[in-house]
Amino acid sequence: MSSTNQRAFNFNAGPSALPLGVLQTAQEQLVNFNNTGMSIMELSHRSKDFEQVHNEAIARLRTLYAVPDNYEIIFLQGGASLQFSMIPMNFLQQDGQADYILTGVWSEKALAEAKLFGTPVVAASTKDHHYKHIPAIDELNLNDAAAYVHITTNNTIYGTQWKEFPATTAPLIADMSSDILSTPIDINKFGLIYAGAQKNLGPSGVTVVIIRKDLLDKANTHIPTMLKYSTFTENNSLYNTPPTFGIYMLGEVLKWVEAQGGLEKIAAHNEAKAKLIYDAIDESNSFYVGHADKESRSLMNITFRLADEELEKQFLAEAKEAGFVGLNGHRSVGGCRASTYNAVPYATCKALADFMVQFQAKH
Known part of the structure; x- marks a missing residue:
């Protein structure tokens, strides 16, 4: 066991280790948050106390990643796995094409969901090499007219990671579930970034989406309300009850990242x-x-x-x-x-x- 309060040497792939200080803060505030006499889990998501937690988490993420004003930050549920279908549902027409770069199991799953809505094309794959490497930029067979290009930036099962992102004409969409906030990136390279929280952002239950506003104007409107990105961008992620505790924890993790420098x-x-x-x-x-x-x-x-x-x-x-x-x-x-x-x-x-x-x- 680790010497710090007999904590385990935790190498879990997800849900994974959280900063000890964040856990201790949550422990202190669990029963009485901000002198409300209630736990954060008991607060109304419409209350001023929670609204402050919610908006501060968005603001901290925007600052840490230098997210420009032409991007929205929203908190969703359903994990990255729901994004596999939500992305093509919003952006891929039945007669349209999207490029998918296969680097592991999660990109394969994303591809499988896209096939339900349009024509995803494999623009590159390292499956024949047991996903031991990321394709070189000059190996990518990208279609400039594609609805979008989808990549998985870090592959948890195979232990590979993109070191350089492709410059694409079509919007670049990235599943960053397992390496978000692990290093600085240029948000401007991406049309949409999504990430389940349970690796680097907090506990499971929250999915962060950073989306360029012009994509929202092109999105399909003939889909269920809860599967439209605009439902959440237009309501500050508060269209329905969000995962309040998860958002609170995400905000505390972002404070911890700031404190690390x-x-x-x-x-x-x-x-x-x-x-x-x-x-x-x-x-x-x-x-x-x-x-x-x-x-x-x-x-x-x-x-x-x-x-x-x-x-x-x-x-x-x-x-x-x-x-x-x-x-x-x-x-x-x-x-x-x-x-x-x-x-x-x-x-x-x-x-x-x-x-x-x-x-x-x-x-």
Whole structure:
């Protein structure tokens, strides 16, 4: 166990580690928020107290990411998985085409949903190479007339991450569920960004969408009210009852990001954490074998295997005994995975790297 209040060494892929200070603040305020005599979970979403929490969360996200005024920020429910269908429902006509770049399971799922509404085209895929790398920019076969181009910026199952985003004529739409707020980005490159909160933003239950306003003018209007982006942009995400506790927690996580020094500091910290574990892999003389090609390695999800399957089972068993949580790879691929999201401390990553070196020395 970690020495801080006997907290686990948490490498869960999602829901994942939250900053300890955020959890402690929530604990202090859980029963009586802002002297209201009520929990944040008991407040009306129409109350001034919650409205302040809600609007401050939006403002903090806008500041941290330098989101321009021609973009809306909204909070939705349904996770990133609902966005897989909501995006083509709003922007893909039955006779229209959208480009999808396949880099893992989640982009495959997004593609499958788009097929229900129009004609998605695979503009590039690394599936034949077991999703070990991100396609090079010059490998993308993009259609300038496409309704949009869809990418998944970080692939949690395979441990790959886009390091450079394509410049597209069609609006670029990105699923950033597992690497949002992990490094600075230029929002202007994107038409729409979406992310489930449960990796870097807070607890599960909230989905953040950052959408360029001109896309709203082109959206399909003949769809259910709750599946229109305009329903939420026109009502400050308060058309119906939002996930109030999740939004409160998201706001507290954004305060924590500010306190760390912003995204530049967060990015440097993430690089240092990931390097500890990647060094343990690279210096193991193939005792540990990374899944992702080096140029495509994720700073959020570090995937690796041991050469011997029985030894791999023993590694995971001993790691569990030592207090490490969430190191099993995704059920679809097996192996090992360490998810090193923003809130995972450097000391936790150092402990894992040390454990890996010690385990190799024993075996």
